[in-house]
Amino acid sequence: MTAARRDHLLAHLRAAGLGALADLGFLGLGADPDNPVVVTGFKATSARKLTPGQKEANRALAAGRVPVARCFAHPKNWRILTKLRTDPARVTHLFRSLLVLTNVEATNDN
Numbered sequence: 001m002t003a004a005r006r007d008h009l010l011a012h013l014r015a016a017g018l019g020a021l022a023d024l025g026f027l028g029l030g031a032d033p034d035n036p037v038v039v040t041g042f043k044a045t046s047a048r049k050l051t052p053g054q055k056e057a058n059r060a061l062a063a064g065r066v067p068v069a070r071c072f073a074h075p076k077n078w079r080i081l082t083k084l085r086t087d088p089a090r091v092t093h094l095f096r097s098l099l100v101l102t103n104v105e106a107t108n109d110n
Contacts, residue, residue: 013037021064
């Protein structure tokens, strides 16, 4: 959340006309009901339980986030990345190459 605020993620998403699905860790980020950019689930508390509709919305949100989570989780299995010590700019190119080699589409935004 700190990095999202520091790097003005909401402004970049709005400028591009995009949105993001996020977990409850991003609850409150860009809480503008008229122009939502970051969609998070509903959080239950001890005083307020989730309604069946809110639970269903959380399931739908989780299902939308699964493909992205898998894309982040898969490279963590590659032990080579734990030993990588190089310039962050080179890591971006290396990581994109690894993703292409594993049949995950990587786009070049630069």
